[in-house]
Amino acid sequence: MNAGMAHSYESQFGPASDPIDIAQFIRIATELETQAPISVPMFSPSPCSVAGFEAMDQLPEEYKESVAEECSITDIKSSIEEMLDNPTLYAHITKTHDTNVYLIHEHADTSGRRKRKRPALLDPAHEAPAVTALQKTLDSVQLKSWQLMLDSALFMRAPKNSDLNVLTAIKKSVDPSSSSQFEHTSSSRKTALISLTVYNRLSWGHNLLSRSSQHALLASQTLGDLFEAIPCTSNEIPEERMVNGEIVGYETPTAESPETGSSGCVICIEGKAYGDGISENDYADKLIAHFEKFPSSKRDPIAKGPTSIYETLLSSLSLRLNQPYYFLHQGNCEHFVVIDQIRLLHPSDPSPALIPAATPVLVPSSSPPSAAPAAILESTNPYPLTLQITPPLPPLCRACSKVPAIYSIVGDMRLGESPCVLCKVCWRVMGDGDEDVMVVPLPKYELGW
């Protein structure tokens, strides 16, 4: 890695931690937890760990209740929920916020550029009575520290696409194969939860990375499980349909037959390249052969990992937090995986239990023996969890550069490039090309949602 890249990563993620041996971490953390005086999980928030809890515990019951009532926030919560459920009040709140943010940006902008039209607020005299009442309540709030000041612009940035999440709830894995490495005994044994973020390079700044998705895996899972969980638009590139050695069309992968995971990958962790092991000369071998073409002063030392990604348990690795690990698949699609957190599994996390199926499936005698255990044991392991997916940005139409393209036009002489991505209107204006022209609908980039 060159100095510029290292500096850029450190400024984005902070300095990397020392390597953490996952297996050792689980052992030490479990020991600490079992040695704790009370049988409360050490890493869970508990009132017992608050100073003076014993004194509070000895107080009379009515007194405890009155303290609990005084500290309760249910009234604030219900009034906020009521306000958010009312469209008029909610619109007033968002509009006021947007106007305030606009004013702060306008105040901070000293470039003298022409300003956009200021968003107008309705005259308070014409507002609905409910809105006036709400504003009065808000104005009477004594807490002033949360208001936006004119200097707030120093601490604000514009919203980014990577702030969005296409998921409305945590997505659990449904593919039973993802838990293939999960041992039956693990549900009773302690394991660690590893949260990580996948980043993509930005097209306009190759040293800059942007969040594309976030996942949580168990230490008892493999790098293969991680690979299968990562959604990527490259997995939706239409497949060429060949007849007699000639391309006759393209097939877009669907949710029923996604192409994910079929083509292999390499993940580089701490100087080791873990390949897919699908073929003799897998991704890891090819990547190492590619690196060997560089002069030795310009390449990072890398060796092939002892096992393939499907055999490498996360608990067998030493990982550093905040260190971008390189991940390559689909030929030239690059990502970076950054470990955000390693902790023991908490009772409030989704349980990774394996339970026997309610109605055992009878396996025909002709099936290979290896199929039998899968039929009897139904997996309820929801890991890897997907916590966030950034909505992918589709390419813009090459003709109008205004709206997202929905077709890829292959082999049309008139367009000057092939394939050329166009929107529906631009392609209609063009009129049909000659018979050799292929119109391929672009994928919707929704796999993994």
Ligand SMILES: [Zn+2]
């Ligand atoms: Zn990719």
Ligand SMILES: [Zn+2]
């Ligand atoms: Zn267009």
